Amino acid sequence: METGRRVLLHVGTPKTGTSYLQDVLFHNRESLAGQGVHYFADRFDAHFLAALDLMDLPWGGIEEEATGAWDALAEKVRSVENGTVIISHEILASASWQQAKHALDSLGGDSEIHIMLSARDLARQIPAEWQENVKHRSVVTYAEFLEEIRDPAREGRIGSWFWGVQELPDILDRWTQGIAPERVHLITVPPPGSSSSLLWERFSTAFGLDDLTIDFEGIDRGNPSLGVPEAALLREINLTVVPVLEPADYRPFVREFLAHRTLAKRRDSARLALSPSILPWVESLSEGWVEALSGRGYDVVGGLEELLVPADLAGKPFVDPDTISSREVLDAGVATIDALLQEAIRLRKSEARLEDEVGELRAELEHTRSLVPKQRAREGLERRWWGRAVLKAYRLVRR
Amino acid sequence: MLELLRRLNTTGPSEPSRVDALLSTSPPGRGRRDLPLLGDTETRTYGPLPVDPSTLSARELLRAASVLLAEDLLATVETAPAPRPRRWSRRPKRSEPAQQKFPYRLVGSPWLTLPIREELERRGRLPGGDGYTVYVLGGPLDEVAAGAWRFRTFTNRVNPWNIWIRDAQWRGWLGPRADLPRIARWWAARVGKGRVEIVTDPALLPGLLGVDTLPGPWPISAEGNEVARVIGQVLSVRTDLETQRTLLMGQLRPRLEKLEPLVPDAREVGVPSQSLDWVETQARAQRDALVEAGYALHGDPDRLLPSGVATQGPDERRALALALSLLAGRS
Numbered sequence: 001m002e003t004g005r006r007v008l009l010h011v012g013t014p015k016t017g018t019s020y021l022q023d024v025l026f027h028n029r030e031s032l033a034g035q036g037v038h039y040f041a042d043r044f045d046a047h048f049l050a051a052l053d054l055m056d057l058p059w060g061g062i063e064e065e066a067t068g069a070w071d072a073l074a075e076k077v078r079s080v081e082n083g084t085v086i087i088s089h090e091i092l093a094s095a096s097w098q099q100a101k102h103a104l105d106s107l108g109g110d111s112e113i114h115i116m117l118s119a120r121d122l123a124r125q126i127p128a129e130w131q132e133n134v135k136h137r138s139v140v141t142y143a144e145f146l147e148e149i150r151d152p153a154r155e156g157r158i159g160s161w162f163w164g165v166q167e168l169p170d171i172l173d174r175w176t177q178g179i180a181p182e183r184v185h186l187i188t189v190p191p192p193g194s195s196s197s198l199l200w201e202r203f204s205t206a207f208g209l210d211d212l213t214i215d216f217e218g219i220d221r222g223n224p225s226l227g228v229p230e231a232a233l234l235r236e237i238n239l240t241v242v243p244v245l246e247p248a249d250y251r252p253f254v255r256e257f258l259a260h261r262t263l264a265k266r267r268d269s270a271r272l273a274l275s276p277s278i279l280p281w282v283e284s285l286s287e288g289w290v291e292a293l294s295g296r297g298y299d300v301v302g303g304l305e306e307l308l309v310p311a312d313l314a315g316k317p318f319v320d321p322d323t324i325s326s327r328e329v330l331d332a333g334v335a336t337i338d339a340l341l342q343e344a345i346r347l348r349k350s351e352a353r354l355e356d357e358v359g360e361l362r363a364e365l366e367h368t369r370s371l372v373p374k375q376r377a378r379e380g381l382e383r384r385w386w387g388r389a390v391l392k393a394y395r396l397v398r399r
Numbered sequence: 400m401l402e403l404l405r406r407l408n409t410t411g412p413s414e415p416s417r418v419d420a421l422l423s424t425s426p427p428g429r430g431r432r433d434l435p436l437l438g439d440t441e442t443r444t445y446g447p448l449p450v451d452p453s454t455l456s457a458r459e460l461l462r463a464a465s466v467l468l469a470e471d472l473l474a475t476v477e478t479a480p481a482p483r484p485r486r487w488s489r490r491p492k493r494s495e496p497a498q499q500k501f502p503y504r505l506v507g508s509p510w511l512t513l514p515i516r517e518e519l520e521r522r523g524r525l526p527g528g529d530g531y532t533v534y535v536l537g538g539p540l541d542e543v544a545a546g547a548w549r550f551r552t553f554t555n556r557v558n559p560w561n562i563w564i565r566d567a568q569w570r571g572w573l574g575p576r577a578d579l580p581r582i583a584r585w586w587a588a589r590v591g592k593g594r595v596e597i598v599t600d601p602a603l604l605p606g607l608l609g610v611d612t613l614p615g616p617w618p619i620s621a622e623g624n625e626v627a628r629v630i631g632q633v634l635s636v637r638t639d640l641e642t643q644r645t646l647l648m649g650q651l652r653p654r655l656e657k658l659e660p661l662v663p664d665a666r667e668v669g670v671p672s673q674s675l676d677w678v679e680t681q682a683r684a685q686r687d688a689l690v691e692a693g694y695a696l697h698g699d700p701d702r703l704l705p706s707g708v709a710t711q712g713p714d715e716r717r718a719l720a721l722a723l724s725l726l727a728g729r730s
Contacts, residue, residue, distance in 0.1 A: 052636060053636060055425075055427070055428070056425075056427030056428060056466060056632075056633050056636050056637070057427065057428050057429070057636065058428055058556055058632055058635050058636060061556075063635055063636040064635065064639065064640060066636055067636065067637060067638055067639065094429075096425035096426070096432040096433050097425075097432075097433050098423060098424065098425040099425050102423075152448050153448065154431055154447050154448075155431065157429055157430070160429060160430050160431045161429050163447070164432070167445055167446065169443075169445045169446070170443075170445055170446040170447075173446070174433065243566060243569045243570035243571075244570060285445075288444045288445060289445060291444070292443075292444055292445055
């Protein structure tokens with residue numbers, strides 16, 4: 001029998017605004033809890049760690065922090081008697097049927113569980129996933145990536161992961177084990193050119209956040225895409241740095257600083273699109289998915305037709321990152337050098353400031369040390385009756 | 400998982416609880432899962448293609464087996480009785496005469512040195528002592544490099560051998576455990592060059608250490624390492640690194656040692672032909688660096704050049720056979 005606990009389990013997909021949603025929930029978790037919506041996370045990537053734990057998924061060393069994270073999260077969920085709990089991470093999309101079963105069982109048989117899946121058309125997802133690969137140390141070319149995902153056997157690392165997190169009907173088959181269709185919510189990402197707030201409005205509606213007080217200040221829109229020359233440059237950088245940079249260094253310096261904070265800021269370059277050679281295949285695939293999903297009775301927030309390849313895509317210019325001119329990549333490279341120089345100057349100033357602070361602290365420490373013998377002598381005297389008398393006499397003389 | 404169970408059934412009957420445990424797991428990490436069965440009447444227009452389970456690769460089945468094998472090891476943590484606290488501290492052992500006469504530190508690739516160090520310590524020959532000599536145990540660099548990978552399969556998370564050696568070549572370095580000049584330099588800076596000696600022939604070690612015999616490497620095949628590696632991938636998420644090492648070294652290794660003779664056609668880990676020239680160049684550079692640095696040498700320095708004894712990585716079918724034997728509880 002169900003209690004008053006409602007669990008909204010957001011299981012994907014990547015590149016559908018999930019980071020923004022998670023940022024909003026994390027930054028507002030205390031005020032939301034006061035309004036009956038719980039987002040249990042003591043760190044911004046808490047649900048990512050839980051997902052790694054659930055799926056026995058090593059992830060560049062981060063998995064060492066994930067041990068027991070899913071069960072701990074599930075325990076917190078079960079402790080809620082009344083209210084809504086949200087769990088959200090896009091890599092949950094790749095969970096197997098058994099892992100999804102374990103997850104659903106662990107959330108309590110008395111919970112009202114809703115499966116939330118945000119989705120975007122494949123014409124945007126395919127290029128975005130290649131970019132994500134490149135932002136995660138990969139040196140795979142766009143052509144190689146497309147070949148891997150078109151392998152019907154899906155035996156490769158790229159293909160098995162891509163379909164695991166992107167094949168909407170299959171993801172829902174794995175996650176909706178016995179869950180009523182009206183409790184399955186498919187949120188579609190609006191087509192290009194839509195209002196920038198529309199996706200959030202859909203999330204807000206689906207997650208029941210419309211009437212709640214939420215503070216959006218300081219929340220990054222998150223994870224912007226790269227242009228074609230920028231992505232090509234990043235791949236070239238990977239060829240050089242991946243063998244020598246540890247994942248723990250790659251994340252802050254290459255992915256965060258170079259990709260997100262430098263290259264993604266260049267908005268005038270060509271955006272990566274679907275290769276025209278695979279357009280008919282993607283169109284047919286998308287139509288098949290929409291057909292498979294349309295009769296299931298899910299709550300669709302947005303529209304299933306938004307998952308089809310946009311009709312105006314054919315004929316649009318396509319810039320291939322594998323054959324882009326060196327001149328364009330060079331421009332992105334110069335901009336990167338500029339940003340690195342600025343950063344080096346900032347760090348040098350910061351280093352000089354810290355050196356000054358260290359100097360000041362050293363001087364203070366020396367001064368404090370000079371006081372220590374005097375203080376020890378006083379404390380020693382205060383412990384003895386005759387010492388106290390000597391101190392009294394000393395103070396009288398000083399007066 | 401069904402195909403894995405079928406293969407397990409060919410080795411003998413399994414307890415129903417064991418079958419349930421196996422069927423409630425999923426292959427971990429990245430890779431294909433939930434593959435539909437060829438001939439299943441339920442047809443879908445999406446999802447992975449149906450497969451004939453008998454065509455699944457040994458690699459995929461080994462990955463599928465790794466979860467239950469990891470859970471078996473983790474179960475030993477919970478059931479192992481905690482050591483009884485000692486009431487009185489152990490009286491420090493009086494050092495043996497040999498200890499005083501042959502004070503030593505044995506360093507180099509841990510896969511090669513650890514079995515010897517463990518045996519020496521078991522005999523009461525602890526490392527250190529007044530004016531100890533540091534023996535850097537070397538060997539053919541292809542075997543030393545393989546040893547570096549093999550050690551990691553039992554102590555950390557590591558890529559498959561072919562990717563590990565490819566990445567090492569890409570990086571231009573075999574890593575700290577296969578860089579003998581670096582190890583020697585580090586110790587020379589600590590104790591002085593005169594106390595660092597290079598041993599290229601392990602047969603000379605007993606004489607240097609004042610013992611009659613010393614053990615060879617652990618009797619673990621390339622496939623045993625591969626089994627440890629895939630289980631380590633699961634353990635890296637399920638437990639902390641210290642426990643992972645304890646379970647793999649302390650629990651799995653002895654079980655594998657017992658199983659190895661029962662499964663024929665064991666392989667050694669060898670550098671594949673496409674990387675051998677590069678390893679040879681590295682080995683010559685290491686040999687020259689050690690000779691030029693002027694360390695005392697025991698054995699022919701050319702023994703540091705690749706032996707080429709093995710040129711392959713683990714055989715995945717044999718690794719699966721070992722994994723099935725472990726699942727069946729044969730050790």
